[in-house]
Amino acid sequence: MDMHALEPRSVWTHFFTICSIPHPSHYEKALGTELLSWAHARGIHAVMDSAGNVIMKKPASAGKEGARGVILQAHLDMVPQAMTGSAHDFTRDPIRPRLDPVNSGWLVATGTTLGSDNGIGVAMAMAILEDDTLAHGPLECLFTTNEEDGMDGARAIEQGPLTGELLLNLDGEDDAELTIGCAGAIRTAAVLARPAQVVPQQFAWFEASVSGLLGGHSGVDIDKGRANATLALVGLLAKSREPLSLASISGGTAANAIPREARALIGLAMDRVNAFQNEFHSEATALRIALGDRDPGFTASLEPQTAEASPRQALAPADTEALFAVLGALPNGLVAMEPDMPGLIRTSLNLGRLSGSVAAGQFKLDTLVMVRSSSDTEKEGLGATVEKRLAGAADHGWSVSQSRPSVTPAWTPNSASPLLAETKTVYRELFGKDPRVTSTHGGLETGLFRPRFPAWDMISIGPNIRYPHSPDERVEIASVARSYRFVRELLTRL
Template structure:
């Protein structure tokens, strides 16, 4: 990693972000970063607690004279999304992130950067470590496993926090203050299958879909980017209907909250159909490439001969699966009537896999309207049941209803305008910020979310805008200085 990052401004934030890149922290494997943050708090002599679920709370007293200010909870999550390019050799559980300066941005070398939410964590650390900032009582809440189900937010117990204001440092557009977010629901669909021997006279092929941009399934779902799983299903369906294609295995996508960028499948087709199958599949691939030429021009589809697999998946199950997947909704279902430009309800067909005698589909539904979220879940369940599967709906979490009269919103809006000469944009976001969950445990908590400009989170193209980190930090410092009294 280039240590030039340590010379970026504000140095007090970048030095902690640099240190975080050296600590492996993929979702579900946060032991090292948890120890790192807990030791950081203790070494500062601050009250530091780690709860049973793995959240960390570090408390810092108010500076002299500001003890009567409302207590502020600075909240960020410890984990990062572990995504890498297919040709990148990286072990997220052991290897540091190789971050580089690229013009006005910091990005990683072939992997996710972890600016989501590493910049927020680094900013909270800088506040805790500072001996010059002016602020009232501070609590830093570092939650765990946000990216894989918001485990830390769900596990946070009443009484752990004392402050009356929560500043979530996990938004991705500098100059915007977020006062609401979508809730979510996870759906898993499983079709059991039996293995069958490969019929005589069949040739094996590997089909690969790659080169898509992917992205965050909440922030980027409205951009119309290609879903590798949907594209793969179209190709398989075409081959199955036209050329007797039989499926041996499939694997696409890795995380529920990342739009799938890659998918691969091993198939067999009758040998006498092979040439025609390859020619027509190439032609059909070009059709899909033209469809996505504007929004996802990097799409690549390859088909290469492979050894005939040991077995295939029962063909009747494959047929039901392909029809089911074709019918499952993906992308934006409805735009918000109240907030122009905001997605209300969406679904991400995130993960497809064949393993241990089961074809599995994992979805993440989002909506700012709980009833619409539940209705979409029933729609997916109904389609799955028609295919003979019994889906599991789980992990439901509430949205965060905007409060335009929020005290901290008014304070921070005034601070931003005074400092930067323009008013910030006030928005809600189609993503599952932890605010909704935390707010359900702490009703009455005055919440706001903001952050620097981050692009392409949850993908190896993730990058953070350098200058926006400086504005984010300066705004945070001034906002803390101006927190209202209790």
């Protein structure tokens, strides 16, 4: 199979162009500018707002002027995750797509996330805009920024620029599903600080690390029992009976991705090294057995550091112990399932990003936690629990400051939606079976749109995407063709 001969050709051509332009969260400007140039060259009305969102408009086809306006919506940014040891710079280097060497029916990237979430949605919308053979009503496209790290673009959308009544969110990840609801979310950022101390010269230093984990999307994969690399490493170190001094620690890159690897620089007295190594490896073996097939690549290691690489300052052992206790007390992973919807996650938590080191005599730790829930009450309750436990570090002499960079409401399903009814009919006629109507534990921008645009009738659809937010991300080629056919047919009927 020739990757550059994939069908529908227009969709894949646009997607490969998107891959060639770096566009991680917060760095979508170049891609947005390219979309503006593309639209203007084809006589399509297009503007970029102050948040970097791109809005395009195309008049109705002849005879469809009286149809309800449709908004096709997708986001411009992607989650930047690379394989261990990769030097890929997501702000400068293009994504390199390739056919999956094991199953050529799927497209993957070379050592990184692919960005089919949500580049395929953007590409489908662009292909529809340039197709003058398609009969449709008034058509608008909304391409938003920073969906993956706060939904800033969606928050900036105002009344006025968009006049459509029906919104098709193209951020779905299963072509057999019609999504009509999503979880809400709270992102809690915390900064913990404590004076460091000068460490004894006769200390031994190790880089402790956890790697090889599957990670994944903190919404759709959080119920799979996979380890959080950061918390796994903290747990291994916390179980040591030896006094440890922490000089630095890091794990994870995004609130909505389960950390796949973590590392820490740890020091201790030389006469305690053998006992520490034995404890660490024993606990790592036990954790590997406990994880089993849920995370078969789990690896934990201790690498001795040279004297030249040894730090001069670190946390005192008592402060290290207190920090590990605070982090270990955080709830994590799956919290509750929906009692009336088998298989649907209700509430979860992910410690997505953590980074700590010594500067100017202070050890400073930055954390980013994401709480998700379809229940706003549970979301607020769990968010408060997280913040209370992080604040508990103050009882051990740490200074603590916290904020909520973003709070997103849940999108409550509306099973009586006229758009849902029409979409189900079209799906059934095209594919000879009923779609699954569902809600997702992942976050969608529709959750932000609902309270501000209550008249919009919304649904989310998309092709089969697996392992999003990880370097194993892949999109099924045949599914892209099915999804594009579905969207085209739906537009002719609305």
